[in-house]
Amino acid sequence: MKLFSLLWLATLPAVAQTPAHDVAWYTQHAPFTMPAVPDPAIPAHTVSIKEFGGVADGKTLNTEAFAKAIAACAQAGGGHVVVPAGTWLTGPIELRSNIDLHTEAGTKVLFTPDRTQYPLQAAGRGQYEVTPPLWGTRLENVSITGPGVFDGSGEAWRPLKKGKVSAGEWDRVVHSGGVLSADGKIWWPSREAMGGEALLKKLKNKPDATEADYLPARDFLRPKMVAITNTKNLLLDGPTFRNSPMFVINPKGITNLIIRNVQVHNDYWAQNGDGIDISASHNVIIYHCTVSAGDDGICMKSSGNNAPDDPALTNVLIADCTVLQGHGGFVVGSNTDGGMRNIWVTDCRFMGTDIGVRVKSNAGRGGLVRDIYVDNIAMTNILHEAVLFDTYYEDVPAGKAKGSGMPTEATKVPDFQNFFLRDITCKGAETALFFRGLPQQPVHDIHFDNVSIEATKGVVADDIRNIAFKNVRLTTVDQPAIPAAAAKNITIAQ
Numbered sequence: 001m002k003l004f005s006l007l008w009l010a011t012l013p014a015v016a017q018t019p020a021h022d023v024a025w026y027t028q029h030a031p032f033t034m035p036a037v038p039d040p041a042i043p044a045h046t047v048s049i050k051e052f053g054g055v056a057d058g059k060t061l062n063t064e065a066f067a068k069a070i071a072a073c074a075q076a077g078g079g080h081v082v083v084p085a086g087t088w089l090t091g092p093i094e095l096r097s098n099i100d101l102h103t104e105a106g107t108k109v110l111f112t113p114d115r116t117q118y119p120l121q122a123a124g125r126g127q128y129e130v131t132p133p134l135w136g137t138r139l140e141n142v143s144i145t146g147p148g149v150f151d152g153s154g155e156a157w158r159p160l161k162k163g164k165v166s167a168g169e170w171d172r173v174v175h176s177g178g179v180l181s182a183d184g185k186i187w188w189p190s191r192e193a194m195g196g197e198a199l200l201k202k203l204k205n206k207p208d209a210t211e212a213d214y215l216p217a218r219d220f221l222r223p224k225m226v227a228i229t230n231t232k233n234l235l236l237d238g239p240t241f242r243n244s245p246m247f248v249i250n251p252k253g254i255t256n257l258i259i260r261n262v263q264v265h266n267d268y269w270a271q272n273g274d275g276i277d278i279s280a281s282h283n284v285i286i287y288h289c290t291v292s293a294g295d296d297g298i299c300m301k302s303s304g305n306n307a308p309d310d311p312a313l314t315n316v317l318i319a320d321c322t323v324l325q326g327h328g329g330f331v332v333g334s335n336t337d338g339g340m341r342n343i344w345v346t347d348c349r350f351m352g353t354d355i356g357v358r359v360k361s362n363a364g365r366g367g368l369v370r371d372i373y374v375d376n377i378a379m380t381n382i383l384h385e386a387v388l389f390d391t392y393y394e395d396v397p398a399g400k401a402k403g404s405g406m407p408t409e410a411t412k413v414p415d416f417q418n419f420f421l422r423d424i425t426c427k428g429a430e431t432a433l434f435f436r437g438l439p440q441q442p443v444h445d446i447h448f449d450n451v452s453i454e455a456t457k458g459v460v461a462d463d464i465r466n467i468a469f470k471n472v473r474l475t476t477v478d479q480p481a482i483p484a485a486a487a488k489n490i491t492i493a494q
Contacts, residue, residue, distance in 0.1 A: 020320035020347055023260070023287050027317065031373045031420070032342040034315055037256050037283050040141035040233040042100045045079030047072060049088070056086025061112060063091035070096055078141070083107050083148060091117035095136035095144075095228065103148020103239055113156035115190075115219055120211050127203075128214040132227035133245075142228065143235035150241045152225040154270060157245035159194075160187040164269035189219060196220020222246040222272070229253050236262050246272050248293070252279035260287040268325050270294025275326060277301055280312035280338050290322045297323035297353060299331040302338030308368050312338030318345045325351075328358030330374065334393045337367040337412045344373045351379070356386045356426060359416055360393035363438065366414025374419070379426040385434040386426040386453045389416050389443045392436055413441045422449035429455040432474050432481070437463035448472050461486035468493065 027034050047069055048054075054065035066081075070093070073079045078098025085106030092111075095101060103109065111133040123129040133152050136142060144150075155173075162170050162185045170187075174180065178189045188194035196217040203209045203217075214221075225244035228234055230253040240263040241248050248264050251257055259276060266273035273294025278284055279301040291297045298321060302312035323329040329350030332340065350356045356379040359369070379386060391414045416437075426432070432455040437443035444465040452473045458481030459474070461467075467490045474481040482490060 020288065023285060023317075023319070026287075026319045026344075026346065027285075030317060030344050032315070032344070032371065034317055034342075034344070035283050037258055037285050038233060039258065040100070040143050040235050041098075042080065042141060042143060043078045043098060045073065045076050046082060047079065048082045048084060050084060054083075054088065056084065056088050058087035058089055058110065060089060061091065061117070062088050063093075063117065066090055066093045070094070070099055070101075073099055083109060083146075092119075092131045093134050095134070095139065095142050097139045098141045100143040100145055102144075103146035103150075105147045107146070107148030109148065109150045111150070111152050111225075113153040115156060118218070118223060120214055120218060120221075122211075126207055126209055128211055128221075130218055130221045130223040132223040132225065134226045135228060136231065137229045139228070139231040139234075141233045142231060143237065144226075144239060145235070145237045147238050148240070150225070150239055152242070152244040152248075154225075154243040154245045154266065154273070156189055157193075157219070157222045158189070158271050158273070160269060161185065161271065162187070192216055193219035224248075224250040226250065227252070232256060234258070236260070238262065240265070242266065244270070244273060247274040247277050247295075249275070250277045250279060251281060254281040255283060257281055257284045258287070259289060260285065262289045264289065264291040264293065266292070266294040268294055274299055275323070278313065278316065280304060281316075282314050284316040286316075286318045286321060288320045290324065291326065292324040293326035295326060296328045296331040296358065297326035297350070298329070299333075300340055300343060301333065301335050302340050302367070303335045303365075304338035306338045306367075308339060310339070311341045311368070313340040314342050316343040318343070318348065320347045322349045322351065323353055326353050328355045328388075329353045329379065330357050330377075332359040332369055332372070332416075333361040333366075333414075335365045336361045336369050336414055337365050339367045340369045341371045343371075345375075345377070346373075347376045349378050350382065352381045352383070353379075354383045355388050356382045356429070357388065357421070358385075359389045359419070361391055361414035361416075362393045363391070363413050364411065366391065366412050368415045368417075370415075370418040372419045374424070375422045377424045379424070380428060382426055382429040384429070385431045386429040386455060387421065387424075387432070388434040389419075389446065390434065390436045391416070391438045391441070391443065413438060415441050416443045417445045419446045420449070421447065421451060424448075424451045424453075426453040426455070429453060431455055431457040431460055432476065433459045433461075435459075435461040435464045435467070435486075437465075439463055443467075458482055459486050459490070461489070464489045467491070
């Protein structure tokens with residue numbers, strides 16, 4: 001099939017694949033004032049989990065050994081808790097201030113698939129959640145370092161959609177136990193997991209619900225794997241995090257966060273299996289990481305009632321990262337009601353993701369997202385849209401049909417503005433650029449400069465305003481690449 005090219009005003013040079021810079025260079029060259037983010041200050045004191053009865057045979061449960069080692073190290077003023085080579089089976093690990101959890105080469109920390117080992121904990125407003133495998137809250141100076149592997153035993157928690165796996169894999173999972181939905185299209189690890197959503201709906205109308213009331217829904221309330229909250233100075237450096245029950249890494253409410261040299265993997269069929277989700281944090285660096293996810297790859301989230309001039313998520317640098325699979329490479333949303341500002345994504349590669357740059361929200365959980373910079377991005381074999389802005393996003397949980405739960409609230413309306421996308425190439429996509437704003441709040445003031453995309457379709461747009469193209473080349477099968485209805489809201493310049 002012959003491709004037809006639409007070229008505006010200038011011949012686009014290829015994006016230079018320059019070597020990655022160090023973090024200091026990126027901090028100094030950010031398009032906004034990006035503060036230097038310090039590593040946590042960890043004392044030199046060191047203990048080994050072996051000193052507290054730990055056994056690395058893959059069978060002995062080491063939950064107590066981890067707890068004792070971390071407590072002893074914290075009591076001594078902090079330091080490094082070393083996990084030597086071997087397979088360490090454990091339940092949840094709670095981190096403490098001034099602690100570095102360090103894994104050596106050949107270390108595997110395997111979180112037990114026994115769901116009864118994960119207690120419920122209060123989540124506020126009379127609700128409960130499952131204790132995450134790696135967690136901590138209200139801490140200062142915390143790190144997880146070293147070349148080891150953390151495995152969340154996610155297959156023991158996650159539902160599985162039949163359409164996402166091969167016939168052989170489906171048969172293997174079904175014969176491993178668990179239960180099937182009435183239509184036979186969703187596998188659940190237990191009957192309690194399948195019925196958990198219905199139970200939670202009932203508990204919403206029970207303000208005095210107790211932990212015992214929530215306990216039968218534990219299997220449905222899948223935990224996020226690394227869930228550290230309300231903390232100052234957090235570092236993840238070196239480990240591989242894989243096979244999570246839900247999101248893999250989800251820090252929330254962090255001031256000074258560094259995630260570098262980290263590998264993240266969830267299988268493509270992992271329901272809600274996001275790779276790295278940053279929630280409502282300030283001064284964040286994600287550097288030299290590789291992500292392969294069952295949902296969004298590297299995602300920005302914010303919630304709250306923040307004023308427009310006080311967004312919940314600010315000062316984020318994402319540099320020299322690769323996303324190999326996932327619903328999106330770099331993602332914003334869906335919850336953006338806390339606001340976002342000052343995010344720079346640069347020198348990254350998205351290879352085979354469903355969408356390249358994915359900006360999504362909806363009325364009811366939207367807010368002001370502005371001053372977002374995305375540059376020097378190389379995308380290949382994108383399954384759907386190379387770049388997407390969508391204010392009609394719908395989350396479709398396992399067992400639900402698309403269109404069954406679209407929010408209709410008139411408040412918390414998403415406002416996407418002042419995005420700057422430049423020096424971007426995409427070799428292969430279904431749609432080049434997709435915009436869908438709201439009638440009362442169009443997607444607006446989005447700037448594209450030096451962008452080249454090869455796709456089947458060109459621009460798909462509803463409710464947009466002030467979209468600017470400079471040195472943009474779309475090579476598309478379908479013509480025209482810019483339909484007349486969209487063209488009137490797009491300015492083209494040399």
